[in-house]
Amino acid sequence: MVDLATLVSPDAALRRLWTGGEWCEGPVWVAGEAALLWSDIPNDRVLRWSERDGASVFLQPAGFQNGHTLDLDGSVLACSHGDRRIERLHLDGRREPLVDRYRGMRLNSPNDIVVKRDGTIWFTDPPYGILSDREGHTAESEIGACMVFRFDPRSGELDAVTDAMVHPNGLAFSLDESILYVSDTEGWGNPGGPHHIRAFDVIDGRRLGPPRLYYDVPAGVPDGFRLDEHGNVFTSTLEGIHVVAPDGTLIGRIPVPERTSNCVFGGPGGRTLFITAGASLYAIETLVRGAVPGPGGHR
Ligand code: MG
DSSP: OOOGGTOOOOTOEEEEEEESSEEEEEEEEEEEEEEEEEEEEEEEEEEEOOOOOOOOOOOOOOETEEEEOOOOTEEEEEEEETTTTTEETTTTTTEEEEOOOETTOOOOOOOEEEEEEOOEEEEEEOSSSTSSSSSSOOOSSSSSOOOEEEEEETTEEEEEEEOOSEEEEEEEEOSSSSSEEEEEEGTTOOOOOOOEEEEEEEEETTTTEEEEEEEOOOOEEEEEEEETSSSOEEEEEEEEEEEETTTTTTEEEEEOSSSSEEEEEEESSSSEEEEEETTTTEEEOSSOOOOOEEEEEEE
């Protein structure tokens, strides 16, 4: 059993880097800028933080962006609740649409996103951006289901890879990309609903086998999560970050004083864990690096 102290020093202090948002989410570390971008969804803005410049508003309005990740070339990809699409977020603030429809129907409100080493873009599509005007614009679901999608930017093909989740939310590949982890957060609004991460075997690099339970979050829901270089999952929960071994056992907890939504590794050595939680952005130094998928850097 791995000891949490080998991953995060017991002396490491959680720092609050910024507060003043309403619901912070979607952190991404942009290595070329030595800066973090993240969303404050209800305020329809993307914020930027760097050690040198501190925090500032990067983009507002921002199409109610939620999750972000890096593409293989290091550029930033974003989920837009407001425009119900996947888009590229350029560093001059331009938002370039990539995909917004499945078989002619508008997506619900893409939530979180990850890029596979083959360049395909995988994302979740729960309804949080269309349930109310708080995180997007109220609308009916055209698809009538919440799926996980695989988008191939070379062919423009969009495939649904599973509809097995009620509200699919965070997602990440295992280090060798043989497993896709997906969280289901429907239990946030429905006490009897799911609040877990499930694991799917990836078949032929593009399809998913049946899901199995990976980790049930006892407090709140697992919204977003990231992997470290050893394949451990750092997942958000109501009470902070839970660190979970590849076999699904809980290694330990990193308490955060606000409801935690997501995290990402970054910083100069890739060992800083940035955490979005409630109104705030936090960081804690770790003893590990984030999983590195390709030339782009840390997921
Ligand atoms: Mg999310």
